[in-house]
Amino acid sequence: MNKLTEARDAYLRALELDRTNADLWYNLAIVNIEMKDPSEALKNFNHALELNPRHKLALFNSALLMQESGEPKFWPEANRRFLNYVEEEPGDANGYFNLGMLAMDANENTAAERWMRKAIGLQAGFRSALFNLALLYSQSKREIDALPVLDELLHHHPEHIKGLILKGDILMNHKKDTRGAKACFERILHMDPTNVQGKHNLCVVYFEERDLPRAERCLEETLALAPNEEYVRRHLSIVRGKMAAMSAAGQPLTSAGGATAPAEEEKPKRVKVEVVEGEEEGRGADAVGKGAGAEKNVRKSSAESLGGAGEDQSESLDSSQSNKRTKGKSTKEIKDIEEKRAAALKRLEEIERILSGD
Known part of the structure; x- marks a missing residue:
């Protein structure tokens, strides 16, 4: 938990310097999930999507988080986000599978069958x-x-x-x-x-x-x-x-x-x-x-932009679905002309050292 707390605090410090980076919000949300704080994670996923509405991983993971909540009030928005995700990643069977699971939850059997068949056809x-x-x-x-x-x-x-x-x-x-x-x-x-x-x-x-x-x-x-x-x-x-x-x-x-x-x-x-x-x-x-x-x-989580350290906390029941270690755009792509951008990179390097145990 100590490493996760340090990672969260380091991301918060980086966001003080650059609040317009969707990837920082996304990776902070992933840390929130691993800290068992889903409400905070959803808020930070939403921040990422406000900055980049087509952020694929934020779409997928936020929709999955809403699906896992068991709250029917979240299902329409989760469904919308999964639909947006498969528009961005039409070859990923996991998106269609989760659409099928949402349809099963809602007793929409025809739609559930269609989405499951689509997932099986792809994988x-x-x-x-x-x-x-x-x-x-x-x-x-x-x-x-x-x-x-x-x-x-x-x-x-x-x-x-x-x-x-x-x-x-x-x-x-x-x-x-x-x-x-x-x-x-x-x-x-x-x-x-x-x-x-x-x-x-x-x-x-x-x-x-x-x-x-x-x-x-x-x-x-x-x-x-x-x-x-x-x-x-x-x-x-x-x-x-x-x-x-x-x-x-x-x-x-x-x-x-x-x-x-x-x-x-x-x-x-x-x-x-x-x-x-x-x-x-x-x-x-x-x-x-x-x-x-x-x-x-399983959730597409555990960001490589954290330096590749730390295993995904989701325990997969499905060996056919890879436990993907994912990230948004690399923060190294951020223009380092401004001093605050350089400082943000330095903070991320601190996070990498924290999570890699160096």
Whole structure:
């Protein structure tokens, strides 16, 4: 925090000498973000845009900041700024992706689909765009349309656990493809044996296959992994009640034919839990699996004009999106005829030394 405070103070001193430099305001806003002061960051982004309305990075990052606020009142302006950004950078898939996320927030599904498709067209294998497009189809009751998108996602990112959970859920619930769903959940557990959603959904597959003893053991193991999950405890109770009733009636507890349970029976369900907003995922919509949410774009932050020191504080969920270290126009381009401009450069050099630890 000390280095960030020194950087902020150095930028403020530089701005005392040159308040007409949009890049200084932009870089100060980036420092504000890293200091967890979004309101001050937005004010300084706005200063940059007042001086240069087409400042690409200020457009992008200020729009992203407004989007991340979760305040619907900011969405129209965030949308306008992203639109301006893609006019300046029409080949950057991230701009279209964030337009798609804003449209999803506003329940504008047609627009969201269009923007996500545009992002995917520009960047093959765009993980977040593919997953969110599939999630959009699922939430819009177009689950079958989601499957080819999920296949493309898993082709590029075979270890994408949320994609596997969503695909398994669709295969089980809408395609009645128990074998395909089972393969998805087994693949998750091969990568992460402690994944509660994958484990629970595999237990549901065993129940659908009428292998009640195996479903019981599976749910017991899941409960050991997540002892506070009431839905797991409840589903274990359902399975045990069914086993007791079948034993009393002299019926076998397993079915060699793999017949599924009658539709009217009470049985465990796959879990869909509302996602909470936080970190790099979650758009306030139902998602498959507790904590599984819409993946979110990373900020184009951490200015190289700070001397290249310090890592971007955003933790990317999407390896397809580079954690770009960006800057506005170099302050070295400022004419140093006037004494105050030379002084501003000297201040920036001080910042570089501070952040590089020299």
